[in-house]
Amino acid sequence: MARAIKGMLIECDPSIKSLVVKIDQDYRDIIIEELDDTHLLIDPSKLTFIKKELNRILADNSYNPFDDEDPQAVAATLG
């Protein structure tokens, strides 16, 4: 007879999936099984951790208008 594995299915786009796979490589024991491009079976207790890590990585990759504004302001006052 078939086997049933308890876990949590997460659904996301392929880009996020690859990020989760990367997180799994760094921290281990997160992914139980890779199902397809958009689905992963993971350890239910790790969900909040994954979400937090994803937010951190995505925040690093996003554009913040204040980052490059402040040096300009400084330059303007100096110049």
Place this chain on the structure above:
Amino acid sequence: MSTPQPPSSSSLDTEESVDFFKSTINEYLDNLPESVHQELFQSRETCLAIFRLLPALSKFYIMALLFHETSAPYSDLNRWVKSNKSSEFKGHQNPTKIYQNDSIKRLKSLHILKEIKRQMVHPITKQPTIIIFVQLNEIFRQSLRDALTGFLPDSTQDQSKISLASVNNSNKGKSNDLNSMFEDDIDNDITIEYLDRYCLAKWENILHFMVGTEIKEIPSVGVLTLLRFSGLMELPSDREHREALNGMIDDTIDNNYEEDNKKSIHTLRQLLITRTGFQFLLQEISSQIWTLLIQYLIMAEKLKMNPVDVLNFIFLLGSLELGQGYAISMLSKTQLIMLDHLQDYGLIYHQKNSSVFYPTRLATSLTSESSSFKTASNAIDQEISQPRADKETNSGAIIIETNFKIYCYTSSPLQIAILNLFVHLRARFSNMVTGVVTRDSVRSALRNGISSAQIINYLETHAHSGMIELAEAEYNKKYEFESSIGNMSALEQLKLEILPPTVIDQIKLWQLELDRVQSFKGYLYKDFNNDFEFEKLLSYGEDIGIIIWKDKVKRKFFVSQEGNPQLIDYANKIIRNSSNTPRANTPA
């Protein structure tokens, strides 16, 4: 006391604007049991208030039946209404008919209209037939008649007053009438202007607390508890709890209310605004008050306060006169408690140890007719928008550019505070603030439970008239262009874009980004021995809708946690059957 208005049909737009608050209080009233209704009807102020809240046709029916001593045949209700018999509508599709049925249904659910079935003998055919008669609730009829005619009950009405008098332990001699409540103004310095200022200060203070402005005086524990109870705000611990539950609807706040009641002011001042709280902020002031009052009613029932007393008092407030002082000696014990509570919301002004209380405009406009309600709310709106005597502050003040920079012409601290929920504010001038909508600012709003649609809606409704003119000019230009080349499909898709589309899209994208991952708890089924087993379980699971993901090639599927026991039951049944019939048995 304001005079009741004849059941005329008020203009559509005013009716719509008060629709929201009416529906909520009406819903609450409809769901009360009959015994409570009977008790409520003993108060003539309550009858008048209920009457005012009804749809126009319901009012008409009441007025028609009010001085009709006997019951009237049900069919007469149809005859009184001119139905528009156009061929477009058939049966219950007819809007007049729907409106009529709704009106009658309201009356029935309030137990105002009673149906009586009587067996009659047909005058011509001599056949016994059952005819339905309608009659007004006896108590309601009497109270409303008294309210309209100003009839003072002395000896005739004592019976209906007994229950009220027994509640009024403090003073048995006085009746609950409006007339006996009048007492000469002792403090003449309490003017209408003073009351208006007072109630607005109180009310704005609550709103300010909700948006998280730094305020000197934090609303009382009672107010804060109600805000939390109604789900408009939540403690950080509540939020963690909710997030742990993965956004599922949570009723536990409701259940452990007793325990929450003991929370100190220090805990409660950490309250954070929720999604419903934000929606609440965007409403008109009168609907805000009703929303809170209904929550107050629900909470009062939990505190074992008599709902009839509470409702009577609220409705009574609606028929009091602004600027007039009323003696507190006629109030029941419950109502004295309420007096304290309602003071916190600015509905009532009452000085400590004074024997007189003053209803404020917030209270007296509660049940008024749409027209008078309109003026009252207008007055309040003006008050709000006039701290610096410019009327443009409250609406039509926001300009947002394609580069996400936002300019808002306002000096209202409340509006600035609301903007501060989702805008990174940069600078403040005497009549405007500037800021930028950033990913972080929107995300923090989203985390507070405010949706992107709400933000967009807020920006759209408060857009500066210049923005609207620009959008209209743009729309007209596009319209002319598309119609000149005859592109009909494009014409249909044309929309008035008040906000820059890039901004709208980006705000929506930021929301999508927040929930990039969807998660489901459950079980992954795999390693099936054969297609037969796999197909059988899968098709059963799909029939009952518990399969979240499947892969037919690899013979795997994922079942939700709730659905799993059912699937296991089914699997066991198959195994049992197959062991009984060795033909279907598969080698392990």
